[in-house]
Amino acid sequence: MLGTVKKRKKKQSNGSFGIGQGKFTPFFFLAPAVIVLTLVVAYPLIYEIIISFKNVNLLNLKSQNYPFIGFDNYKNILSDSLFYSTLIRTILWTAINVFFHVSIGLFLAIILNRKLPGKAFIRVLLILPWAVPQYIAALTWKGMYNVEYGSVNLILSKLFGHAISIPWLSVPDWTFLACIITNIWLGIPFMMMISLGGLSSIPDELYEAADLDGATGFQKFKNITLPLLKPILTPAIILGTVWTFNMVNVVYIITSGAASDESQILITMVFKRAFQYFRYGQSAALSVIIFLILLAFSTVFIRAQKSED
Amino acid sequence: MKKIKTLMAIAMISTLVVGSLAGCGSKAATPAVDSKKPVNITFWEQDDATAQKTLDKLIADFHTANPNITVKRTHYETEDLRKNFTTASLGTTGPDVVLSPNDNLGVFVPGSLVQPIENIVGADFLKTLDPQTLEGGKFTGKQYMIPDRNGNELLVSYNKKLVPTPPKTFEELEKMGLQLKKDGKVEYGLVFNEVEPFFSIGFLGAFGGKVFDDVNATSPKPTLNTPAVTEWMTFMNKIHSEGLIPKEADATIADNLFKGGKAAFIINGPWGFADYKKAGIDLGIMSIPTINGKSPSPYSSVKGYTVSAGVKDVNKVDAVKKLLIFLNSKDAQLQMVDAHQQIPTNLEAIKDPKITGNPLIAGQKDQLDKATPMPIITQMRAIWDAIKPVQQDVLSGKTKPEAAGAIMQKKAEDGIKALGL
Numbered sequence: 001m002l003g004t005v006k007k008r009k010k011k012q013s014n015g016s017f018g019i020g021q022g023k024f025t026p027f028f029f030l031a032p033a034v035i036v037l038t039l040v041v042a043y044p045l046i047y048e049i050i051i052s053f054k055n056v057n058l059l060n061l062k063s064q065n066y067p068f069i070g071f072d073n074y075k076n077i078l079s080d081s082l083f084y085s086t087l088i089r090t091i092l093w094t095a096i097n098v099f100f101h102v103s104i105g106l107f108l109a110i111i112l113n114r115k116l117p118g119k120a121f122i123r124v125l126l127i128l129p130w131a132v133p134q135y136i137a138a139l140t141w142k143g144m145y146n147v148e149y150g151s152v153n154l155i156l157s158k159l160f161g162h163a164i165s166i167p168w169l170s171v172p173d174w175t176f177l178a179c180i181i182t183n184i185w186l187g188i189p190f191m192m193m194i195s196l197g198g199l200s201s202i203p204d205e206l207y208e209a210a211d212l213d214g215a216t217g218f219q220k221f222k223n224i225t226l227p228l229l230k231p232i233l234t235p236a237i238i239l240g241t242v243w244t245f246n247m248v249n250v251v252y253i254i255t256s257g258a259a260s261d262e263s264q265i266l267i268t269m270v271f272k273r274a275f276q277y278f279r280y281g282q283s284a285a286l287s288v289i290i291f292l293i294l295l296a297f298s299t300v301f302i303r304a305q306k307s308e309d
Numbered sequence: 310m311k312k313i314k315t316l317m318a319i320a321m322i323s324t325l326v327v328g329s330l331a332g333c334g335s336k337a338a339t340p341a342v343d344s345k346k347p348v349n350i351t352f353w354e355q356d357d358a359t360a361q362k363t364l365d366k367l368i369a370d371f372h373t374a375n376p377n378i379t380v381k382r383t384h385y386e387t388e389d390l391r392k393n394f395t396t397a398s399l400g401t402t403g404p405d406v407v408l409s410p411n412d413n414l415g416v417f418v419p420g421s422l423v424q425p426i427e428n429i430v431g432a433d434f435l436k437t438l439d440p441q442t443l444e445g446g447k448f449t450g451k452q453y454m455i456p457d458r459n460g461n462e463l464l465v466s467y468n469k470k471l472v473p474t475p476p477k478t479f480e481e482l483e484k485m486g487l488q489l490k491k492d493g494k495v496e497y498g499l500v501f502n503e504v505e506p507f508f509s510i511g512f513l514g515a516f517g518g519k520v521f522d523d524v525n526a527t528s529p530k531p532t533l534n535t536p537a538v539t540e541w542m543t544f545m546n547k548i549h550s551e552g553l554i555p556k557e558a559d560a561t562i563a564d565n566l567f568k569g570g571k572a573a574f575i576i577n578g579p580w581g582f583a584d585y586k587k588a589g590i591d592l593g594i595m596s597i598p599t600i601n602g603k604s605p606s607p608y609s610s611v612k613g614y615t616v617s618a619g620v621k622d623v624n625k626v627d628a629v630k631k632l633l634i635f636l637n638s639k640d641a642q643l644q645m646v647d648a649h650q651q652i653p654t655n656l657e658a659i660k661d662p663k664i665t666g667n668p669l670i671a672g673q674k675d676q677l678d679k680a681t682p683m684p685i686i687t688q689m690r691a692i693w694d695a696i697k698p699v700q701q702d703v704l705s706g707k708t709k710p711e712a713a714g715a716i717m718q719k720k721a722e723d724g725i726k727a728l729g730l
Contacts, residue, residue: 061395259694
């Protein structure tokens with residue numbers, strides 16, 4: 001209604017620029033988003049790809065005059081054994097994290113979706129990790145991991161009745177585990193909220209019908225809940241994977257600046273190369289490799305989900 | 310109605326266009342300084358909380374005296390400041406004045422981020438500052454920084470309640486610390502930040518080691534695969550395994566143990582004094598005592614002001630000059646000393662009874678004499694990066710002290726190669 005009124009008004013006054021009619025109208029409405037996306041996504045991405053083929057370092061950074069060196073940056077990275085060991089660690093890191101994010105998140109969502117005393121309060125409590133800034137959360141966890149004074153070891157010691165002193169922060173393998181625990185804690189609320197949203201949109205009739213057919217709880221979960229959650233969980237898992245793969249904060253803080261090569265992931269390697277060693281070209285190349293890995297994963301994952309349907 | 314809308318749209322678009330073009334336009338160089346024209350100075354620093362408060366007060370005083378100049382202060386931590394300044398230099402959003410330690414010159418100068426300071430403040434003003442400290446603000450022989458304090462050296466602070474007579478040697482300190490621990494008076498005899506090698510590298514000096522063959526060479530080589538490094542790491546391993554120092558400690562834990570009276574000695578810089586006193590510690594300071602009769606040599610460095618290479622406009626240069634001269638006047642530097650507790654650089658301020666009569670500042674003299682000026686060449690980043698994880702592995706028992714030197718050397722060489730130097 002309103003549209004037609006406006007249209008007529010515009011036709012009456014000749015001051016209109018032709019906006020609001022014609023086949024290009026949708027593009028005008030899209031334009032702001034397209035411009036913003038071009039500026040904040042496409043431009044940096046293209047720039048990154050360009051400088052990944054150039055030698056950009058501290059000495060020539062400001063001159064903005066970067067020599068083209070072809071695939072040298074890529075060759076350097078791919079011929080470094082550190083890249084492969086870090087890649088394996090990053091995949092491990094992402095897989096473990098996302099697995100626990102989804103399974104624990106879904107589990108909590110299912111519990112919260114039932115009738116529960118003090119549900120609102122529990123829900124707030126469970127979302128809390130999300131509300132704390134990552135930086136603060138990671139610093140707090142780092143404090144809790146101290147071998148003698150940290151609450152993690154103190155609680156473990158109380159639980160097991162004898163002194164436990166796990167060197168969370170000084171032995172790289174333990175540090176890596178410490179990062180994983182912290183990040184699982186941080187990531188659960190997101191998956192929980194997404195799953196909870198999905199669960200509440202599943203009609204109760206389906207469960208009632210299943211009850212009539214005598215389905216067990218597990219059968220209901222497998223045949224109703226999971227398939228109906230899939231359209232919601234698929235994008236969430238992809239997002240979660242990308243975020244986890246590229247989680248700088250937690251790893252960087254808990255490992256005290258990714259000091260040891262044995263507890264860092266690819267993205268902290270990019271960060272270190274770019275901002276501690278000023279190898280901007282090389283870190284751009286590494287970022288492009290990460291981008292391609294994640295692009296490949298998302299494509300394959302979405303395809304697999306679709307073909308299952 | 311329609312017309313108003315069209316007019317508004319045109320007005321807004323033109324504002325936007327003019328606004329965005331304003332930044333691009335090269336301003337016509339006017340040789341004369343217009344001292345009434347409003348100038349904004351962006352000022353970045355990485356000082357401690359108490360010093361930030363003093364800086365705010367000084368900036369307010371400066372604004373009262375020069376109402377046309379507005380200084381906007383932003384705080385960054387060391388690493389962030391360096392990273393952000395480097396990145397910001399590509400655009401126009403960087404700071405005009407930066408207050409930071411002199412090892413940043415190893416990044417700022419090769420990266421052409423800063424300009425020689427003499428162009429800004431003039432040679433006459435530099436004569437009002439301590440010439441020895443000015444050396445610390447030079448890079449490749451040119452003055453790029455106005456140092457505002459000399460020190461940043463590590464020394465031992467002790468709790469007088471636990472340590473009535475300070476030890477003369479490290480062996481005595483070790484014995485005292487272990488005894489106090491045995492008596493249950495402290496949890497650890499000595500504490501310091503065990504994560505950052507900056508806090509332990511002073512011990513390397515006691516074993517006659519240094520990290521570069523020649524800091525002034527065109528391409529200095531790391532010298533970490535040496536008997537001195539092995540001795541240093543063996544020493545670290547010993548004081549760690551005998552329980553003189555905590556199993557794990559970063560700056561926060563070391564500080565908290567000392568402030569809570571749970572550690573007798575702490576190795577930290579003068580920046581910690583104010584905090585320890587506030588915590589009610591009866592504070593004494595001393596140089597890090599001798600190991601086997603030889604003095605450890607912690608790194609000393611200066612901190613000071615650098616001016617961005619982007620400061621070109623005459624009015625801005627003039628405003629920056631006024632600000633730097635104001636901040637490094639006798640009075641302003643003395644106010645800053647209250648916060649950072651280090652020796653100032655203004656020659657008149659150094660002679661002030663407030664400095665000569667302050668035991669916490671005068672007490673640093675001896676340690677400063679024994680300190681080594683921290684290498685500020687870019688390659689130093691690779692050295693820190695090489696030592697940090699290996700020291701951690703030695704302390705956790707993963708790497709034998711004898712093997713540490715070779716690993717550090719390899720990492721440092723790779724790191725220097727990665728820097729492209």
